């Protein structure tokens with residue numbers, strides 16, 4: 688696997704791949720890679736001739752009191768995992784290369800990004816859409832792979848791709864879960880064993896809501912009330928939001944539309960913020 692640490696080297700490679708008619712799948716990551724990321728890389732390898740993984744902890748998507756400085760970093764381990772999972776190139780730009788002094792251009796999606804995460808993390812998606820658009824411009828991928836765990840992120844990126852006519856196919860991969868059902872996330876590393884037990888209540892709650900829908904319940908209010916009740920049993924958990932939403936627009940739905948509704952959950956497990964979701 689080749690490692691590229693400058694924008695110009697990555698652009699030169701992208702030009703060569705394009706000229707040679709090779710398709711390219713990009714897997715954007717912030718590193719601290721886990722099995723969920725490796726599943727994205729494996730999926731990428733089935734979608735294109737060449738797989739590029741970007742590793743960059745993007746400062747602009749973290750709020751002022753968020754965990755940018757303590758976000759887990761393990762570049763050496765990440766590069767070994769990327770190579771094992773079948774990546775051909777790792778793009779590892781520096782912060783100064785992507786955001787040099789005086790940087791002042793941002794990409795802002797103004798609808799899908801507003802609810803849910805957008806309420807408690809107001810600048811988050813501006814950072815995500817800016818870095819993802821920059822990566823698309825530099826790497827020029829044919830397709831890009833994102834995890835369904837970050838369902839709103841995927842919906843926002845799809846909207847940007849449509850609105851800005853970006854020639855990239857967005858591919859979503861199913862959420863990878865641990866044995867206790869907890870969705871894999873780099874932030875799980877922050878959890879103590881007791882907090883981890885509480886975190887396992889999130890996927891259990893999603894399953895309960897799914898089975899209520901399977902038995903015919905359609906009222907979003909009933910479903911969110913049950914989810915709130917189940918998660919409130921744990922003193923370590925503080926609910927940020929629980930909502931039934933349209934998976935494309937993220938607008939709240941009053942009634943579940945089977946196959947076209949998403950239960951989105953965000954909680955604090957003490958000082959760790961976790962999100963998860965289930966298609967209903």
Ligand code: PAF
Nearest residue numbers: 715716717745815818837
């Ligand atoms: O999902 C992530 O890890 C990040 O939001 C992304 C897409 C790599 C942008 O920094």
